[in-house]
Amino acid sequence: MSESKNLLPLFLTVAARVDKRSFDDVTRESVITDLGIDSLSMMQIVGEMETELKIQIPDEDLVEIITVGDLCSKVEHRLV
Amino acid sequence: MGSNKHEVEVSYDVSNEFFRLWLDERMNYTCAVYESAHESLEAAQLNKLSILSDFAKVTADKSVLDIGCGWGACLEYLATARSVKRAVGVTLSSSQAEEVNRRKLPRVECVESDFMKWETSEKFDALISICMMDHLCSPEEARKGRAIDIYRAYFKKCWDVTTPGAWFGLQTILRNKIPRQKKDLEDIYFCTHVIFPGGLNPRLEDIVQAVNPYWEIITVKQRRQDYQRTTAEWLRRMRLHEARIRSEWGDRVFDDYDRYLSTCVRAFDQFYSSLAQYELRRCDA
Numbered sequence A: 001m002s003e004s005k006n007l008l009p010l011f012l013t014v015a016a017r018v019d020k021r022s023f024d025d026v027t028r029e030s031v032i033t034d035l036g037i038d039s040l041s042m043m044q045i046v047g048e049m050e051t052e053l054k055i056q057i058p059d060e061d062l063v064e065i066i067t068v069g070d071l072c073s074k075v076e077h078r079l080v
Numbered sequence B: 001m002g003s004n005k006h007e008v009e010v011s012y013d014v015s016n017e018f019f020r021l022w023l024d025e026r027m028n029y030t031c032a033v034y035e036s037a038h039e040s041l042e043a044a045q046l047n048k049l050s051i052l053s054d055f056a057k058v059t060a061d062k063s064v065l066d067i068g069c070g071w072g073a074c075l076e077y078l079a080t081a082r083s084v085k086r087a088v089g090v091t092l093s094s095s096q097a098e099e100v101n102r103r104k105l106p107r108v109e110c111v112e113s114d115f116m117k118w119e120t121s122e123k124f125d126a127l128i129s130i131c132m133m134d135h136l137c138s139p140e141e142a143r144k145g146r147a148i149d150i151y152r153a154y155f156k157k158c159w160d161v162t163t164p165g166a167w168f169g170l171q172t173i174l175r176n177k178i179p180r181q182k183k184d185l186e187d188i189y190f191c192t193h194v195i196f197p198g199g200l201n202p203r204l205e206d207i208v209q210a211v212n213p214y215w216e217i218i219t220v221k222q223r224r225q226d227y228q229r230t231t232a233e234w235l236r237r238m239r240l241h242e243a244r245i246r247s248e249w250g251d252r253v254f255d256d257y258d259r260y261l262s263t264c265v266r267a268f269d270q271f272y273s274s275l276a277q278y279e280l281r282r283c284d285a
């Protein structure tokens, strides 16, 4: 995966918009639930990333997402 | 596993009289199949029963089991329109079982039991099960990856209670796509936890996987728009009785059912949910 497709910054922007708060010290290894992001916010974040990138992520891609990096990789994969 | 007796009674024992106000006269509480633009809900419910009976190859010489029989609409159809030799229904809800047995339908028996724990030595020639599978697996069990095993145990139990050569007319609601918007997510969460506690709609791929090695899928019919039309009609009828429902069962019942049915209409429109009917043949090799 090339650096240009790193979606961490987009994730952080969208997460801040959805949860109306800022996220500091987040890496791809951060566990999403540890950041206080619940499943409801998570689906809204996915939706906003889809709209932004004009892609659709099938639900089965979302089953095993634990870390921010898991989500970013799934989205990055759909961009190829 | 899935909805227990108490949870099923939350869904179906509000009051038979309450459901009678907005379901069709026979009280089918599942998707109807509309074959034309101006058909009534009553006619569309009969179409549904006819399709599933045909899938199950129901004829007068057969004994038929209806798993999750509700208030007995299908049992009555089997006994009267199809004149079957014997029709047995199983339901977890005591008020449904009482209602069916009170009607003393010819050659019909309704058993109050958890199908998964029901002990019987009787074998049936045909099976029908209409939107009962949505009660088998809870959201927590699905999250732990147990859905396929639970559904497969159901299909095995179905195999165990049938004779070789049996056919099965199955209908299930499906979950298709998780919403991305807050309100839709909250509304669907509400339906899953408040109206149908303990249950979760399966995904089509879960069913396809779980029928093996007991049943072979011959036909699948997708009925998403039919369920949208059915739930819209239930909502329309329920709203006609708003004043009575509020005074007899309280504001909470009206408001909850209004939210639930409105959510269904939207969920089918937006592809969040769907409905499928399956023609299944027992594997006997």
Ligand SMILES: C[S@@+](CC[C@H](N)C(=O)[O-])C[C@H]1O[C@@H](n2cnc3c(N)ncnc32)[C@H](O)[C@@H]1O
Binding pocket: B003, B008, B012, B027, B028, B029, B030, B067, B068, B069, B070, B071, B073, B090, B091, B092, B093, B096, B113, B114, B115, B116, B129, B130, B131, B132, B135, B136
């Ligand atoms: C949505 S209702 C459908 C009723 C009916 N088939 C109809 O078309 O109107 C689901 C039915 O499944 C029954 N049910 C749920 N879990 C069950 C179980 N484990 N064993 C037997 N019946 C069950 C409920 O009691 C209810 O009658």
